[in-house]
Structure formats: structure tokens, C-alpha cells
Amino acid sequence: MKGRAVRIARIATDHGPRPVVQHGELWREIVDPFATNLAYTGIDHPCSDVRLLAPVQPTVVIGMAHNGSPAERSRPPQAFLKSVRTLTDPVTPIHLSSQLGQIHIETELAVVMRHTCRNLVAADIPAAVLGYTIGNDITAVDQIPLDEMMTQAKNGDGFTPIGPWIETDLDPTHLPMAVHVNGKQVAAADTGQLARNITEILVYLTHYLTLGPGDIVLTGCPGTFATVKPGDTGAVSVDGIGTLTNPIH
Amino acid sequence: MKGRAVRIARIATDHGPRPVVQHGELWREIVDPFATNLAYTGIDHPCSDVRLLAPVQPTVVIGMAHNGSPAERSRPPQAFLKSVRTLTDPVTPIHLSSQLGQIHIETELAVVMRHTCRNLVAADIPAAVLGYTIGNDITAVDQIPLDEMMTQAKNGDGFTPIGPWIETDLDPTHLPMAVHVNGKQVAAADTGQLARNITEILVYLTHYLTLGPGDIVLTGCPGTFATVKPGDTGAVSVDGIGTLTNPIH
Numbered sequence: 001m002k003g004r005a006v007r008i009a010r011i012a013t014d015h016g017p018r019p020v021v022q023h024g025e026l027w028r029e030i031v032d033p034f035a036t037n038l039a040y041t042g043i044d045h046p047c048s049d050v051r052l053l054a055p056v057q058p059t060v061v062i063g064m065a066h067n068g069s070p071a072e073r074s075r076p077p078q079a080f081l082k083s084v085r086t087l088t089d090p091v092t093p094i095h096l097s098s099q100l101g102q103i104h105i106e107t108e109l110a111v112v113m114r115h116t117c118r119n120l121v122a123a124d125i126p127a128a129v130l131g132y133t134i135g136n137d138i139t140a141v142d143q144i145p146l147d148e149m150m151t152q153a154k155n156g157d158g159f160t161p162i163g164p165w166i167e168t169d170l171d172p173t174h175l176p177m178a179v180h181v182n183g184k185q186v187a188a189a190d191t192g193q194l195a196r197n198i199t200e201i202l203v204y205l206t207h208y209l210t211l212g213p214g215d216i217v218l219t220g221c222p223g224t225f226a227t228v229k230p231g232d233t234g235a236v237s238v239d240g241i242g243t244l245t246n247p248i249h
Numbered sequence: 250m251k252g253r254a255v256r257i258a259r260i261a262t263d264h265g266p267r268p269v270v271q272h273g274e275l276w277r278e279i280v281d282p283f284a285t286n287l288a289y290t291g292i293d294h295p296c297s298d299v300r301l302l303a304p305v306q307p308t309v310v311i312g313m314a315h316n317g318s319p320a321e322r323s324r325p326p327q328a329f330l331k332s333v334r335t336l337t338d339p340v341t342p343i344h345l346s347s348q349l350g351q352i353h354i355e356t357e358l359a360v361v362m363r364h365t366c367r368n369l370v371a372a373d374i375p376a377a378v379l380g381y382t383i384g385n386d387i388t389a390v391d392q393i394p395l396d397e398m399m400t401q402a403k404n405g406d407g408f409t410p411i412g413p414w415i416e417t418d419l420d421p422t423h424l425p426m427a428v429h430v431n432g433k434q435v436a437a438a439d440t441g442q443l444a445r446n447i448t449e450i451l452v453y454l455t456h457y458l459t460l461g462p463g464d465i466v467l468t469g470c471p472g473t474f475a476t477v478k479p480g481d482t483g484a485v486s487v488d489g490i491g492t493l494t495n496p497i498h
Contacts, residue, residue, distance in 0.1 A: 060332050065398065079400040081330035083309050085459050099456075118406070143457070149314065149398045151328040155458035157367070207348075208392070209404035210334045 008033045008131065009165040010057075011050040022047065022165070033166075034114055034130060034213045053089045054162045055133055056112055056214040061087065061160060063108070063137055064194075064201055065150070067220025072195035077204045080150050082137075082218075086160040093249045094138065094158035096230055101142025103248075107179045107224035107236035109191050110135035111198060111217040112166050120206040122199050129202075131168035134244040135218040136161040136236045139225075161236075161246045162216060170240050172198045172219075179226045180235040180243075189222035191238075196220075257282045257380065258414040259306075260299040271296065271414070282415075283363055283379060283462045302338045304382055304415045305361055305463040310336065312357070312386055312403070313450055316469025321444035326453045329399050331386075331467075335409040342498045343387065343407035345479055350391025352497075356428045356473035356485035358440050359384035360447060360466040361415050369455040371448050378451075380417035383493045384467045385410040385485045388474075410485075410495045411465060419489050421447045421468075428475045429484040429492075438471035440487075445469075 007022040008030075020027035021038060027050055029041040061082040066072045088094060096103055114130035137160065143153035178188040191197075196204070201219055205211065228234050228248045237243040256271040257279075269276035270287060276299055278290040310331040315321045337343065345352055363379035386409065392402035427437040440446075445453070450468055454460065477483050477497045486492040 060334060062332075062400070076395055078396055078398055080398050081332060081400060081404075083311075083330060083458055084333075085309060085461060146325055147327055149327055149329050151311070151330060152457040155330075157459055208401040209332055210406055212334060 006169040007165050007167055008055060009163075010053045010055045011045060012053055013045070017053050020045065052091070052164050054087050055164070055166045056162075056216070058084060058087070058214045058216045059212055060084070060215040061218070062205060062211075062215070063154070063218035064196070064220040067195045067201070068222040069193060070195060077196055077201070079205060080154065082160055083155045086155055086158065088158045088161040088246065090161065090163040090244055091246065092158070092161070093247045094161070095249045097156060100140035100156060102140070103228055104139045104141050104225045105179060105228050105234040105236060106137040106139060106221040107177045107238065108135040108137050108218045108221055109172055109175060109177065109238055110162055111172075111202070111219060113211045113215040113217070114213060116210060116212045117202070117206050118210050120202050122203065125199050125202055129198075131166040132170050132172055132238075132241060133162055133166045134164070134236055134238050134241050135216065136234065136244055136246065137218045137221060158246075161244055163244050164242055167241050176239040177222070177224050178237050179224045180237070181226045181228060181232050183233070186226040187224050189224050191219070191222070193222035194220050255418040256414050256416055257304060258412075259302040259304050260294060261302055262294070266302055269294065301340070301413050303336050303411045304413070305465070307333060307336070307463045307465045308461055309333070309464040310409060310467070311454060311460075311465070312467035313445070313469040314399070316444045316450070317471040318442060319444060326445055326450070328454060329403065331409055332404045335404055335407065337407045337410040337495065339410065339412040339493055340495065341407070341410070342496045343410070344498045346405060349389035349405060351389070352477055353388045353390050353474045354428060354477050354483040354485060355386040355388060355470040356426045356487065357384045357386050357467045357470055358421055358424060358426065358487055359411055360451065360468060362460045362464040362466070363462060365459060365461045366451070366455050367459045369451050371452065374448050374451055378447075380415040381419050381421055381487075381490060382411055382415045383413070383485055383487050383490050384465065385483065385493055385495065386467045386470060407495075410493055412493050413491055416490050425488040426471070426473050427486050428473045429486070430475045430477060430481050432482070435475040436473050438473050440468070440471070442471035443469050
């Protein structure tokens with residue numbers, strides 16, 4: 001029970017999904033991952049024994065468009081919403097529709113909000129953010145020319161794997177990130193390449209809309225994408241968090 | 250208890266929100282508005298006595314872009330997601346941010362989904378739809394030129410009033426609709442003017458994404474919009490359903 005909790009997950013149990021915090025070889029159940037002081041239920045699970053779920057159940061999932069390189073600072077920031085029904089657990093297979101054309105997986109740093117937030121200023125950000133996880137912003141790229149709002153490109157079933165857990169004590173400024181297909185690294189970058197950083201993104205978004213506990217902000221893809229097809233395994237990784245792997249069916 | 254339930258609402262009670270069905274002068278509590286056979290709890294409320302809430306709590310709110318006139322059939326269909334955090338109850342005041350510029354209220358027929366739906370064909374639609382309510386798709390129109398995805402135009406707090414209730418037994422083909430500001434009718438149209446009808450919209454959407462119980466589809470605005478400012482009262486109406494009124498603050 002000692003020490004600062006830094007890794008929060010959500011696991012499947014016989015009694016339903018439960019939030020947990022990692023202590024060594026154990027996942028320890030907690031009452032509320034958003035609480036200022038975490039309360040433990042007293043039920044522990046060996047890490048080797050659990051099935052990890054998407055670490056939160058957001059009400060809103062929002063992504064940043066054209067935020068992948070410093071050059072894109074010349075364009076106004078732009079965000080898109082993803083359907084919460086696209087959320088996917090780690091390891092869960094993603095069944096691609098053959099009608100969608102080419103599919104990209106995209107490694108993105110995902111911000112997990114802690115509080116209800118509106119009109120954030122930079123000084124508010126540390127308290128507003130619960131932590132960081134990995135988002136795979138799966139995109140049917142052939143649909144984008146048909147739909148500039150990307151609704152039909154971004155909302156296929158299983159198109160938003162998140163996880164495997166949330167790191168609460170992480171500086172998001174310069175995190176190496178990569179994408180692997182079938183175990184082979186296909187692209188790598190760094191969160192420092194994002195056109196706008198986490199603070200700028202959250203100030204922008206909350207100027208126009210409310211974010212709340214568990215909401216997910218996908219911060220953009222600095223070239224960390226790869227084409228996948230059925231039979232592949234896609235893995236997206238961010239240093240300091242880990243790797244999120246989903247087989248493609 | 251006799252007769253087909255045709256009007257479903259959600260009301261505030263001392264025990265929290267409850268789904269109800271109207272029988273004459275009573276709202277009768279039900280267990281589950283999505284059930285095939287409605288089960289009554291035995292608790293009734295005089296209609297004169299209740300506060301109506303948004304009739305469902307959707308997981309997804311999706312709107313149709315450029316669907317307001319037959320001429321727009323020449324363009325491909327296009328949809329946008331709205332944050333569920335924009336949902337607003339009937340009568341609840343909407344506080345406009347002075348930073349957003351001009352604000353439109355928009356009368357739209359809103360489809361309420363009954364089941365989890367994917368790849369619907371026309372014959373599936375009657376069973377897939379629970380009924381119809383009214384959506385006010387509030388839009389900060391000055392933001393649209395700055396954001397082609399309309400995220401910053403469509404997601405202000407209070408920007409999606411829905412209600413006042415759901416009519417389950419309604420032909421959506423040719424419903425007169427109107428928008429009033431401060432009691433004066435400003436625009437009127439008919440759902441028959443929509444570029445794509447309800448069947449076409451649901452077939453299109455579920456080709457690309459999953460909709461589920463309680464999800465809301467805003468079907469488009471056939472000219473039924475009006476500019477509002479603080480101090481106004483905006484009312485959006487669809488014949489066969491009723492009128493949804495919200496003061497603007």
C-alpha cells in the first residue's frame with residue numbers, strides 16, 4: 001500500500017471489470033481510479049493471471065488531425081471525434097471489413113483526462129490529466145478522400161484499441177514511439193515531433209468543448225503508421241508506457 | 250396497461266431518472282424502454298407534475314451534413330459525430346459563450362436506435378428504430394470556416410437538446426417541422442425535403458460504423474435554422490412529436 005501509484009489498468013474479473021493499480025507482481029483492486037487518494041478494496045490479482053481491458057471507459061474520444069510534424073503548426077489545429085463504440089481492449093482481434101480498402105494502424109500518445117475540464121490554461125494541465133496510455137487510431141485511409149470529416153474512415157468496429165495501462169507519472173514531452181507489424185518495426189518517431197504539444201492540444205480543445213473523467217485525447221501520428229491486412233499482428237508502442245498489440249483478422 | 254405504447258420519455262424522480270410511457274394524464278414508469286414487451290414498475294406520475302429529461306442517454310450522437318435539400322443528393326453523404334457531453338434536457342437553459350460568434354439553432358428529426366445495428370438494409374429499419382424525437386443541432390456557424398470537421402462548431406456545452414419525448418409510431422417521411430425564436434416562427438420545412446431519407450441515412454451510417462440502443466441520429470436541417478442570442482427562447486418543433494424549447498442565456 002506504500003508508494004505512489006503510477007500504473008493504473010482495468011482488468012476482467014469474475015465479478016466484472018475492475019480498476020487496479022500495479023504493485024510489483026500484483027494488480028491491486030482500487031475503488032475509483034479518478035480519486036485523489038486511491039482506496040484499495042483488499043483484493044489482489046497476480047499480474048501473470050489477469051486479462052487487461054481498455055484502461056478506461058471514456059464518454060468522449062477525440063483525436064487531433066494533421067498534428068504529426070512541426071510543419072503542421074502553420075495550419076489551424078483541428079480535432080475529430082471517434083465513436084466510443086470503436087474502443088477495443090488490448091490483445092482483442094480486430095476484424096477488418098474487406099470493403100474499406102487500405103487500413104492503417106497508427107501509434108499515438110493518448111491523454112486520459114481526470115476531471116471535468118473547460119477552458120483549461122497551461123497551469124491547469126497537470127491536475128486535469130490522470131495519465132497517459134497508448135492509442136491505436138486505426139484509419140481506413142481510402143475513405144478519407146470520400147469524407148473530409150473522416151467519420152467513415154475512423155469509426156469501424158475495433159478501430160480504437162487503447163492500453164495496455166495508464167502511466168500517471170510520465171513527462172509526455174519527448175517519448176519515443178514506434179509501430180510494429182508482425183514483430184518488425186515499420187516506423188518510429190518521438191512525441192516531440194507533434195505539431196502541437198499536450199498543453200496546447202488541451203487548451204485548444206477545452207476552449208470549444210468539455211472533456212471529463214476518462215475521456216481520451218489521441219494526440220496525433222508523427223509518421224508512426226503502417227498498413228495492415230488480415231493475418232497481421234499490429235503493435236503500437238510508446239516508451240515509458242509499453243506496447244499495445246492486437247491481431248488483425 | 251392496454252394499447253400500444255407510443256410515447257416514451259425519461260423523467261426526473263426523487264430516485265433518479267426513470268423511463269416512462271404516457272397513458273392519458275399519467276406517465277407510467279417502465280423498466281426498459283428498449284424491451285420488446287414493456288414491463289411497468291407500477292409507479293405512475295401525473296403528467297402535470299414531472300420534469301422531462303433528454304429521453305435517452307446515447308453512447309453515440311451522429312449528425313448528417315449537407316442533407317437539407319434534394320439538390321444535395323449530388324454530393325456523397327457525410328456524417329459528423331457530436332460529443333455526448335453536449336446533450337441537454339428540454340427546457341434547460343443554454344449558456345452561449347460570447348467567443349463563439351453567431352449561433353444557430355436547427356430543427357432536426359432525430360432517430361432513436363433500438364438495437365445494436367451494423368450493415369442495415371432497408372427491411373431492417375423498422376425493427377432497428379425505437380422511434381423519433383426532436384434534436385436541436387446547435388451550431389456555432391462562425392467556427393465552420395475555421396474547422397471543416399465542425400468539431401469546434403458543434404460541441405459547445407448544451408449544443409444538443411433532445412426531446413421532449415420519443416414517438417414510436419410515426420411515419421418519418423413527410424413531417425412538417427419549424428423553428429421559433431421568442432414565440433415567432435422563423436422557418437419551416439418538411440422532412441420530405443431531406444436529401445436522403447431515414448432509410449438511406451441508416452443504411453449509409455451502419456455500413457461504416459455500429460449504432461446501438463439509445464444512439465441518436467440527427468437527420469439534417471432543411472432550412473429550419475435561426476440565429477439566437479442570449480435572452481432569446483429557441484423552440485424547435487416537428488409535427489407528430491411536439492416542441493422542444495430551451496431558453497438561451
